[in-house]
Amino acid sequence: MSNPFLKQVFNKDKTFRPKRKFEPGTQRFELHKKAQAS
Structure with a gap:
């Protein structure tokens, strides 16, 4: 399951x-x- 948008958001958050x-x-x-915290 590779969603580029989710990946981008995750990386940006990181x-x-x-x-x-x-x-x-x-x-x-x-x-x-x-x-x-969650």
Whole structure:
């Protein structure tokens, strides 16, 4: 099962580390932490 789109998204998530996207204390940051943990 080789889906290029999924592979691209996965690789991008692995290599791309946004610095300014999530600020601690915000609701988005909490959601992001939960998403990372699961």
